[in-house]
Amino acid sequence: EIVLTQSPGTLSLSPGERATLSCRASQSVSSSYLSWYQQKPGQAPRLLIYDASTRATGIPARFSGSGSGTEFTLTISSLQSEDFAVYYCQQYNNWPLTFGGGTKVEIK
């Protein structure tokens, strides 16, 4: 099983600042089969990024994904008020599919 470790657990930032979220895999995620999701309280997750760096339909350009192998990053270039949420990474390279534990981006 591929274990995904997200860091930090909580990120306290102000609107307009840059957010950098990390997702580390316990073994290589080949073909960059890694996705990122945003979840707000009481809502279902929303797909942001798939294949490590491809933005999903309708996702603003301030969201970007990068990385390969075991190290992946989600960057939000300039935080908007609606971006404060919990973010999860997920690998779909191997069964079982696994999620990271999440990073909460909160208002400082």
Add this chain to the structure above:
Amino acid sequence: EVYLVESGGGLVQPGGSLRLSCAASGFTFSSSSMSWVRQAPGRGLEWVSTLSANADSTFYADSVKGRFTISRDNSKNTLYLQMNSLRAEDTAVYYCAKSGSGYHYFDYWGQGTLVTVSS
């Protein structure tokens, strides 16, 4: 527009059974792999099960293997999850999710249905 609407959640005693349904619309259901993902209260996301488009391949998390069964009716555009021998640790919001373009990331999610296992 894609819609996924779950139903069937509720309160059940330990050892009991429950069947969840997910009604899909807005896409070609019979061409899409579908999954269940759950989230225990205050916790992260946990993948539960995936069923291929033509139902010839099923995958389960070890935590539910042998107790849960995923199925689909492509004529009704509906996904199911039969949950037997329920345990307190199965308490969660269960989301139905559509796989994207032949790969197992989730491009659309339902709003979820709450399953509570308690005596």
